[in-house]
Every structure is written in C-alpha cells, then in structure tokens.
Amino acid sequence: MVYGTRSFIRANMGILAGLLVLCVIIAVLNPNFLTTNNLLNVLRQTSTNLYLALAMTMVIILGGIDLSVGSVMAVSGVVTAMLVALFDVPLFIAVAAGLLVGILFGALNGYVAATTVIPPFIITLATMNIGRGAAYVLTDGQPVRVMSDAFNFIGSGYIGGILPTPVLYSIIFVILCYLIMNKTKTGRYIYAVGGNPEAARFSGINIKRVKFFAYTFSGFMAGFAGIVLASRMFSGQPTAGVAAELDAIAAVVLGGTSMTGGYGRIGGTVIGALIIGVLSNGLNLIGVSSFWQYIVKGIVILIAVYADVIKRKTA
C-alpha cells in the first residue's frame, strides 16, 4: 500500500477540487474568509461534526449506520454539565461520566447489532429516541447552566493563545482514526466485514467483536462531541445535536465512503466535513440566511456525490 500525501490527493482528487473551488468563490465574495482567525474558526466549527463523522466512517464502512449520535451528544453533555453545575463533582470525573454514557449507548447499539438481525438503521433509530428522551427527562427540558472556567476551557479554550482546543482534539482524533483504519487489525477487519461478511466469517474474523468496537467507538466520539459542545455553549442542553447525525453522514458520503460498506477513507471524511464547515461559514460571511443555507447544503451534497460517482465510474 502506498501511503502519503500523493496517494491522498489522488484518491480524493474530485472532492479536494470541490473544496478549493468553494474556498475561492467564498474568498472572492468576502476576502475576510481567508484571515487566519476565520480559518481557525472554520476548523473549530467543523470539529464536533468531524468527531462524529470519523467514527461514522468506520460504522458505514462496516456496512452499518449510527443515527443515535446526535442524541447521545445531548445526553453526555447534559450529564457532564449537571454533575459539574448541580453536584459539584470534580471536573475529570464529570467528563469521564459523560464519556461513559456515550460508551454505554454505543455498546448497546453494538451489542444489539452484533447479536441480532435487527438492521442497524432501526436499532440506532430506537436509541436515538431513547437518548433524546433521556436528555429531556434528566433536565426536565431546561438547559443546565455551568459556571466553571475549567469546564468552559474544554471547548472554548486556546492552546498557546491561538489554537482552539476543539481543533487540537480534531487533529488527535484524525491521526488516531487514520491509524486504526490503516494500520491495525481492527481496521482491516472493519473493511473485511463491510466488504464481504460471508468471507469474513469463513476467515474466522470475529464479526461480533468488530461490530461491537465500531459502534462503541461511535458512542464514545458522540459523548466527547457532546461534552465539547456543552462546554462551548456554557451549558448542557437537551436539544443539543439535533440532526447532527445527518451532517456526520453527509461528511462521510462527501468523502467518498460507500453507503453499502466495504470502501471508504478517513482522509475523505476529513475533506467532507471541511466542505460542510466551509460552506456554512462562507454562507454566513456572504450573508445568506440560515433558512437558505439548508437548501444550498442539500444541493451541494447532491452535486458533489454525483460528481464523485461519475469520477469513480470513469476511473
């Protein structure tokens, strides 16, 4: 296998070109787009979606889907915020509890997906509702305000006065997920199970374990995203992360991952998430109303994926 930048560019040529064109158009319409501050801002805004999308890439390559991540974000954020604000629990324990909630939801998805024949779409549709409901029940539908500088630093802080903390996490997670998918047994097995489940079974690959891992990891990432988002909003909100799963899926698909499983790349997902981030940032800068932004986003997804399909056919 050839690793490195050249193969990365070759594999993601179409989508990279799309991202560049998008950046150029926006920069022409509003030169402020290209300032360091704004670019870091784009990266920060992209980060929570990226956490979800990275794990979603694994789940989708595996041949599954995880609709519950948006709701899990809300529960984890709410749990951590409540522990800090209402029970005065030490921060790291509160964060650990929030992450644990995410892991438990993911493990539930993974366990049911691995041991039953219920389609993952249905399983995670169910846990999506359970999660959202749990967030509302816990908070009685009200946001939980947090007055803690340490807590707020998690999502709103800067490293060295310049690098936003969420961007730092993004970098760490991208590297981690790249390593998992390309350099570990687990990653190879995810491709195997998604590409040909029968062949995986005949090769003695533990399919249940692979599924359990991917969904649990997705739950963990959702929990992490939820905590970062709560910190950025200075509160745990039961409405946080509504439709976040759809943005994550959009990023994965833009990145060229096959919805039927077996094929996909972490690098593609990073670019996919960036396109979505750049698009909403740019549309804001240009002054397009948020209502219209949905329409533009939908059209861009259709065009980009169609272009990618064409490119793959001719390649």
Place this chain on the structure above:
Amino acid sequence: MDGNDETTGRVTPITLPSFIEVERMSQKLLQMSGIEKRFAGVHALKGVDFELESGEVHALLGENGAGKSTLMKILAGIYPVDEGEIFIEGNKVSINSVKDAQAYGISIIHQEISLVPHLSVAENIFLGKEPVTKTGWIDWKRMIEETRKTLQQFGLELSPDVQVKKLTVAQQQMIEIIKAVSFRAKMIVMDEPTSSLTEKEVEFLFQTIGHLKEQGVGIVYISHRMNELFAITDRITVLRDGALIGTVRTKETTADQLISMMVGRELTQYYIKDTAPENGGEIVLSVHNLSKKGVLNKAGFELRKGEILGFAGLVGAGRSELMKCIFGLDAFDEGEIRIDGKPLIIRNPNDAIKHGIAYVTENRKEEGLFLIRSVQYNITIKVLDKFIKWWFRVNARYEDQRTRQFIDELSIKTPNPDQEVRNLSGGNQQKVLISRWLATNPRILILDEPTRGVDVGAKAEIYAIMNRLVKEGVSIIMISSELPEVINMSDRIAVMYKGGIRTILNRDEFSQETIMHYATGG
C-alpha cells in the same frame, strides 16, 4: 498472428459479388469475422472468427483471459467492436446495445442468475413485455396461461405462481432459458451453465438443449468441463490469448488435443502427484460419528500426515457441510473430532485455525475473497499478528515482503500486490485465497472444489502446489466433483452419500464406476 485465416479457407466478403455472398451466408445463423478488440494497452481479441449454425451447439473453449467473454460481450452489445464484421442470417449487422442484440435474437444466460427472486415464474418470464388487456391493465390470465403452456412444453412441473426464490438453482436456470426463448432468441449463449448444478439437473439441462436444437436455436456453450463438451456439442472453437487457434468437429477430436490447443503445449504432467508411502503418516485428524439432523449421519474418517484424502459424492451428500462442522463454521449435534488423538472442542473457525486447520471455500467470490481489496490485503488478513510492531501497528514492510513471497511461490499473476483481487483471473484469485490459508501454516488443509472455474494451466499449478505441500508434511482433504481430479490426485477417496461416509477407497480400488456406485448409495 498465426495467420489462421487460411485454415478455414474463407475469403473476405468484400471481394466477392454480393449475390453470391448472400447465398453463402444465409445458411449460417451467425458469422463473426476478423473481430478485433483492444482495451487500454491490452489486445483482447486478435482477428477472431466464429460461426454458429442453426440447431448447432458450438462450444467456446479457452483458458480464463483467452477472450471468450470479450467475444460474447461484443455479440451481446455490451462492448463495441473495434474492427471486424458480424453477419446474422447473412445480413451484415452492427450491434450497438443490449437492446440491438435482443432484437437480433441474441440472448445470453450468465453464470449469475438474473431473475427477480421475489417475483413469480410468470412475472419473471414476462418481465418487460407483460401482456395487457384493452384497458391497459396487465393481463394476468393470459400471462399465467402462456407460462403454464411453456412450462409444460419444457417438461417442467411448476406452477406459474411460485416465487422464483423458492426454486432450485437448476429450475431457475430453466426459467432463464425459457425467458430467453420467449424473447424469440435464435441464439443462446450459455456461460458455464452447469457450474452449480447436480448431475441430475445437468441431465435435464442437456435435454432442454436438445429440445432447443430441434427448434433450430443455435447455442454457444462455454464450459471448462470436457465431458460436457463431448456429450452435447457439435463443434468446438478454441481461443488462446485473444487469438483463434482453431475450430474442430467434436466427433473428430480428443480431450488431449483440446487441452494442448488451449495451453499451447502438451500437458504431459497435467496431474502432478507423487504417491505417498502407504500407511506412512500417523493419524493427525480423526472424526467419529459426526451427526447433524437432516445433514450429516454418523460421518467418520481418519486423515494421515502427508496424504491427500479425496472426498467424492453427489452435490448434497454433505461433503462441504461436514468440513464446515470440522472448521467450526457450523455446529453439529453429536460426534467427536480428535487432533493427534486428543479430542477437542471447535466452536468457531478461530479454534480450528489454532489447531492448524485451514478451509478454502468452494465459493471463492461469495465466501472467500474481499474482491474490492488488494492482493496483499487478502493474503495477510489472517496473519496480521505476525507483522504487528509496537502494540498495534501493522508493519507495512514485513507485510509486503511476505506477500511478494507468496506471489512468487504460487506464481500469482498480478501487476503488483496492491492490485484489487476482482481484476485477477479465476485461477489467480484461487491462488490468492490458497495463499491466505497457507500463510497460517496449516497442518490440515481442506480444499473445497479447489479448481472450480479455474483454467487448465492454473489447475496444473494448483495440483503442483498440493503435491509440494503434501511432501512438506501437510495433510490435505480435497472435495471435488470432478472424478478424474479426485482419482488422479488422492491417496485415498472417501465417498459420501446422504450425510454419511459410504466407503473409503484405496488407490488400487479407484475407478469412476466404483465411486459413482457408492456415491449413488450402492
């Protein structure tokens, strides 16, 4: 490049006056002449001639990659032709799409069945040309009636209402043929139609082919199975490396002649097998009274070190099912498996692999390979532990070295280890799958139909690999439905019948008759 044109004694159409030409051509259902096809850098067809008369079964023979399917895809309108001419009933035609081909009465039955499983037999036969009533609704009554008539005509005792997915593979194939005929097909191309049929079903297919011949339908028959070619074809055309080697009358040729035409050399050493010392090795694997309701019935056998134990039997006798139990893919109700005399519990394939068992499945595409991934990925997937550096990272360089070693040792023809496996020929795909299991250093290698859909050259190479492994002390179980293969490659042959092992034959007892005798319950 061999200048084979002279051998057919045919003159190119353009040089003759057209009225003579028409008369000559009208006897032939199909005439393809001087067909050329190039794909990016590959000269796939080099001026190939092929003809088909009505009521004729004409076999197309050649190793994988010889150009058979390319030629047929041109006929079916899937690929455009670069150079050359196609005449149908004497008229020059150009086939630009699948629709064109259908309009000219050309129908192809692919290896993979292309029926809609959830629809009924009648709906499938009439798919895309449903009869309608005056008001424009589908005329179900007529559809069912006509289907019933056709089914009877072909001697199929089936209801037109039954869902296609409930039929056997053979029955589905018949429906495909009926569908083709109902399109008023004048020519039917059958691509390895018997690869998943039982003996009885093959017989039935042959009856149907005979029926079609009487109706004047021309049939192009693609198969690697020599006995079938001699049973039903009238002529055989051999291709090699995209070039026409020759067309012979089936009655006037022999299997040896065909094989040497296909591979371009005499295969004196086709089956490569040194005899093992009698009762030489100690018993490595023993299976006692293995039973599984409705599938296996007290199956038991012993496997010795360094021998090839063939498994013969009809499809459905339980050969693959028995191996799947031994390999931990399926559970069984009763029985015991011992390795080196010690009983062991095998719950999943990993338990089996730990005890040195490997199982190469008969369905390499469905159950074996990861087709859209690389040769390297497919070979090393079971042994990634060997390349782990630090605590989780798979070391690409070691992995690459090991892959190249297998590519060399098994002479896998691939441009590089990163090539996607789906781009390889059947024989090379099979070698990749065998490599995956050899990488686990098995002591007991179970090969299920190891040469199915593999061309003659690769077959001989696979036999050579088996022979080498046995010499190194590996014990091989080989399931095969090709009797010459089992007879020539095995040290002993276990014959299965209805889930049990009917007998185990020693080398001096081998014969096709004996095996068939036991395989049919005698």
